[in-house]
Amino acid sequence: MKIKQNYMGKDKEKISAWIMLTPLIIMFVLFSVYPLINAIVLSMTTYDGFTAPKFIGIKNYIRVFSDTSWWNSVLNTLQFIVLAYIIQVPLSLALAVLLATKKKAVGFFRMVIFLPNITSTAIMGIIFYFMFASFNGIINGILMKIGMLSAPISWLGQPSTAKFVIMLLNSWSQIGFFMILFMAAIQKIPSELYESAQIDGANRWKQFIKITLPMLGTMFPVITMLNILNVFQLFDSVKVLTGGGPGRSTFVMALYIYEYFFNSTGAQQGYASALSVVATLISACIGALYFVLTNKKFSQN
């Protein structure tokens, strides 16, 4: 009898859980599942945004595989992922360690570092554009004044330097966010560990290597995943700074899809949908690969 009552109670709990979940499920279906299915349907058509889509089977997908410019933008995106990881994770960790103390003025620095994260990328992009302009740009001006440059550099006009500026803007705006995540994890580490380490005579560096880093272990996969996903969606900073140029040299996946969907003549919306399906698959594959690799590592540990 008792058992049954318990069971009934669990059932009720489940019902209330489902009821509470329903709005979310509806939203999820409306704004995630439906658009996804729609994109898959559109990807098998030729569609110009005006007239009814025409079914053409997998032709768009065949085209994706022979589109070298697309694969070039995939490559650019992967490059940015690696770069972003190398730059942003160590830097945000260092800042978090430095600012996770209770000293005065720390709050001010935290705010300054976090502020770019809540500033509009479009505005920051325009400011960066003027800073790195070849003619009358601030950066060129400073470098020439202190004698490091004899002639202005076309920062945004060459593929390599343009990528550097894009990465700089992206890192500047993202580091604050990752820093906060790291700080939250650091604050969870029991202070007794540090105290006993201090008694044992460990210096700050040793404490960092032996306590902070291992204890942060679980935070790394989260931040890595966020970082990868974030760069997969890289769009606004590239759009504002270079527009993908010069030529197609700084195009990333999201911008490439956008250009085909909104900025091209002819019936390209079907093709753009196919591209976005492929982009989703690429992101999913890399995400899955990452999970497989890290899961193995963690279970071994």
Place this chain on the structure above:
Amino acid sequence: MKKFMKVLSMLLLLSILSGCGQAEVATNDEGETNGSTETVSDNDVNNEETSEPITLRMWMRGSSKENNLTATMDAFNASQDRIHVDVEVYGDNYAEVLKLAFNSGEAPDIYELAGGINMSDVVAAGQAEPLGDYITDQLREDFSPSAFSYLPYQVDGQIYAIPEQTRYMRLLYNKDLFEKAGLDPDQPPKTLEEMYAYAKQITEAGNGEYYGFGLAMKSGSTWERNIDNIATLSGLTGPYGFDYSQGKFDFAKQAPIVEYFSKMFNENLMIPGSETLDIEMVRANFSTNKIAMYVDGSWTVNMYNNEQKVDTNWESALVPIFEGEERATDTMTLALGRCISSDSEYKDEAFEALVYRFYNLEYVMAEMNPDNVPPAFSLITSISEEINAMPSVQKQKGIKGFTQGVNDMAAFSVTPHSYLTLEGDNRDVVYPMLIITGENIEQELNKLSETYNAALDAAIEEGKLSEEMINPEGFSYYNRK
């Protein structure tokens, strides 16, 4: 639990069904069914009872709300009390907003073809009203005949849009910078060789302060303004490397012009960072005496003199071509085709508003700037002639080149590139790299021709273009009409 799942799925089904139901109501509103009739009768009642004017929505691309279109329609609204036109300006987002409006059945009564909106697509989507029956004999008499014979605004022989203006390109140059560099400010370059030499002389004299030439390599339209324009004037190709004498794309014919600009770029005769500048930035640098020469359109006379009121001492001249070449017929485009939505409830009134605009635009502009009357580029020839003969037009800065050779210009009646669905890189992303690197120019141009010609074949197969359209009989770049 099972019961609950049943209830839940019923709930979900219900919500989906009700969603569909709502969608159905919406489609009814879009179509000419119950929903829309109701609105008509509502409005009619209103008209009778309170004599409220009919409100028409007119959309344009434009760049600011304070423009001549707004001013002209304000004048129209004031001239009578039956119709009120609300003008909406959307700038760079125009095409996207218009497509969305079409798809959701919210199309404005009057709209313009701009920002890459293609007549044939709009007609295929059933969004444009054929205007043939509205065009009176009077209009046919007053307008330049090209206005009603312009093929890009026709589908299956029916006229769906009426162009408002002609547009064409000239070389703009800064007289002060010419003088500073020791050049005669009244002798603009006549050949491309001269333009190169002048650019060099000016850049050297500028010593990092000002430069010879401006090329807005971030704006796609820059290749039409510069390279296509010179190619047409040299009898090589039309817009986007399309060769009307062969009926196909042949970008390789533009190779010497691409090489010419690449040389200028790599010898630093252009303002630094040209590869990242769009046309607005080139204009800003031109008007602040940083760029001595660049190519821009007929509307700049009004833009610099009235809208931006710049102090720059500038003038315009014919776009130069290579030495020893015969000058072919200059290109103009017919622009700002105005359409009426096939869903509009008040098509007659919309056309009435359009006609007012065609006949009054130039006068409203003249009234807005009595001291600086902008030159008229109206397709109503008598208006253009009357306005352009006014002394206050003649004294405008920059007017010289724009009044030269005006009677010897022609529009290409078909621009095939605008009908294509390309499978590969378009010209606008390939040209910047060619200019910057200066390498493999011929090879890359041939690749472009392949991409464009494949799309051209597909467009012909789909019936969007016909052989007669792309290969006109007896075509010659030297006597186009």
